[in-house]
Amino acid sequence: MNIPAHAPLHLLHTTAVGTLATHAREPEGFPYPTVLPFAPDPRHRPTILISRLAEHTHNLRADPRAGFLVVDAPDGDVLNGQRVTLLGTFEAIDPAPEVVQRYLRYHPDAQRYLALGDFTFWTLQIERLRYIGGFGAMGWLDGAELDPLPPLGFDEESALLAHFSDYREGVGGVQLLGVDRYGADLKLNGARSRFAFEDAKLDREALHAAVEDCMRRHAN
Structure with a gap:
């Protein structure tokens, strides 16, 4: 294997x-x-x-x-x-x-x-x-x-989505669909995309920083 x-x-x-x-x-x-x-x-x-x-x-x-x-x-x-x-x-x-x-x-x-x-x-x-x-x-x-790892809770994910709500609504051609400890799911100009984190994010601060980096890289 x-x-x-x-x-x-x-x-x-x-x-x-x-x-x-x-x-x-x-x-x-x-x-x-x-x-x-x-x-x-x-x-x-x-x-x-x-x-x-x-x-x-x-x-x-x-x-x-x-x-x-x-x-x-x-x-x-x-x-x-x-x-x-x-x-x-x-x-x-x-x-x-x-x-x-x-x-x-x-x-x-x-x-x-x-x-x-x-x-x-x-x-x-x-x-x-x-x-x-x-x-x-x-x-x-x-x-x-x-x-x-334990999955990201609904409240935790909702808080991240709410914080990045402008991106979730499609600002800059990118829409945030979901977040987990290993990456973020995006829709870029209508197409599904996955942004993989460098490593698993175990706490809220690390997740927030990783999603912020993701949004900064993909926003037009």
Whole structure:
């Protein structure tokens, strides 16, 4: 195994869309892949918003085990791009305000689906993952190895977002979507981007300084 430090974690914050593979009910036993948007939760796990009527939702209710593939190949060269395959079980979660607010920051167009009242949030409880970052950079990890640190609390993240609210609203072509101990998620001129910190930030002051540096570098 030769995986760059935190590479799978950052990848889960880089892209907006993943491939969900569930167990088909009919024909029984076949993998059923579909593509859909997701947002990373505070523990970097994919959170999806899916219709109760969708085939993959019926599949998950019958068997919550699933695979989830995330790929970052901006130049189209998939074999040399980064990708991570997550294995685990999806669980339906309550639409708490912090869950809704976070998801809508990453996918504001999802507001129209929430208004229908037919969509529910699900989060993947990761058991194992395989990361491939190019030739010689690949390997398996247990889900717990993705991030051993306690996640950034909702209040802590909200305070940072509020402090940098001008950037969150898109001033200078940059929008702050989310913050964790390893980096900041941005939207730059409409495109998703990840700013990785040099190291994990364990306290509020270090986080504030890191986000301030991020904003200063990206603001026009």
